[in-house]
Amino acid sequence: MTTEILSEAWAQAWSEALNGSESYRTAAAGWEGAVAVAVRGEPARGIEARAVLLDLWHGACRAARVAGPGDLETARFILTADAATWVELLRGGLDPVPAVMSGRLELTKGSVMSLLPHVAAAKELVAVGRSLPATLPPGWPAP
Numbered sequence: 001m002t003t004e005i006l007s008e009a010w011a012q013a014w015s016e017a018l019n020g021s022e023s024y025r026t027a028a029a030g031w032e033g034a035v036a037v038a039v040r041g042e043p044a045r046g047i048e049a050r051a052v053l054l055d056l057w058h059g060a061c062r063a064a065r066v067a068g069p070g071d072l073e074t075a076r077f078i079l080t081a082d083a084a085t086w087v088e089l090l091r092g093g094l095d096p097v098p099a100v101m102s103g104r105l106e107l108t109k110g111s112v113m114s115l116l117p118h119v120a121a122a123k124e125l126v127a128v129g130r131s132l133p134a135t136l137p138p139g140w141p142a143p
Contacts, residue, residue: 002133005090006039008066010134011052015064017128018054024128025059028121032057033076035125036067038108040082046139047083054125077110083140089126090134091143096126 003009018024034055041049051067053075065071072078081089085104088094097119099105100112107115115122136142 002135004137005086005134005140006037006050006052006066006137010132011054011064011066013132014052014129015054015061017132018056018061018125021124021128024121024124027124028056028059028118031059031118031121034071034074035077035079036072036075036109037086038067038072038078038080039086040080042083042139045083047137048139050137051078056121056125072109075109077115078108080106080108083137087136087141087143090130092130093143096122 003013034053036051036053038051039047039049041047051072053063053065053067053071054061055063067075079100081099081104085094085099089096089099089105094104096105100107100115
């Protein structure tokens, strides 16, 4: 089933896929805390701001949902980018680590130093997200 990126159904599918991934479980064994992934709104292009929260704990995703304001306050990390960057990242044309280091994928909450020990987990998190069949929300640029 294909779902829209950063929707409730997509968040649930990502959670299920993470929990079914042995490579993610191994890479994220030391990860504790929620991460939110967010797209910046671009009203001129019809792109709404949206975010998904993943509650990650020692290689498991305990919960996933469209993030509300309270979720963004409690997330350990928030990664934010424009829609074009998310499309490139989720279609495999952009690696998450260089994207963070270059600022294309902005760490709007949390520090790079506290994220560095979890590079392998972050890569697996994105790899699992890439595996999900998904459609683009209205206004998002086609790959």
